[in-house]
Amino acid sequence: MSHCILNQNAVIHGWERARGAFPFAIELLSRGIALIQLPCPEFLVLGGDRPPMSYQEYLTLPNYRQTCQKMLQPIIQQIQAYQAEDYQYLGVIGINESPNCSISGQRGVLMEEFFAACQAAEIQAPYLEVPTWYSETEQQDFSKELQRFLAKGGRNE
Template sequence: MHRSKKVIIFSHCILNQNTVVNPLARAKGAYTSIVKKILDLDIGIHQLPCPEYLFLGLDRKPMGKEEYDSYEYRKVCRKIACMSIKIIKEYINKGYEIVGMVGINCSPTCSIRGERGILMEELFKLLYEEKIDLRSFEIPANYIEEGEKQDILRAFDDFLNNMTRQSKFIFP
């Protein structure tokens, strides 16, 4: 069997900047440098669906968290979070290592640190309820693929290479 049994959870737009609202895309397709680091370490990638795209499509206008924060949008995010928890639990139960989760800073949906985005609020709520501890990393809002900032790539290297605190069930 040719599996590393290592998986990382990615916010959708890290792999597909084409779904990012105009004019906020910061890479032509995927964040190539970030993705290459994952692939070089033989880590599988699980891409979360993009709730903004599912909810409003490609032609949506830029909106903040307050504008997205509605019952209907939270319902979309909660559905994605529930599906993702099932997947994460399956990986863990089958002996896979979830290397961590990567989000986007200042995203109304996928921000992890500071003011958490709506999808991440719903997902982390379920992770807490399921007693699952995931390491996390956030792509800074000012990261632009063409103007790569080496400090960001070094920080991501540190995140990937410091897998001593593996994601796990806190109380199995």
């Protein structure tokens, strides 16, 4: 899952939507669902005090796409290792409209590289996205979407 789902300290200061982790991540852990946290290239490359940037602006950073590719290599290896041990990989959870972690619409830079790496490794990559309105205090129907995702075993149908 996207890094900031488990660690809101990585988002741009003032844009946090929860204290620590999003509530649904805590729910998943309490249900015995193990989570793999994707790296946050925004935080690792530019730090916590970075300005808001668009997808296009991230593309102009030297070697940014290659940095994302390198960061994802151990994640792909982990997924493959778990699958070799017969663990079920449910898929990836991204952040809608993020310049790096968006999946639908304009896919973020990190997710473009994640899905390309999954395809190269022949890993099915079902997904779910956290809506832009989701927060610690505003969860609305996201719980229903999450339950559908889990019930399908992570399959996009």
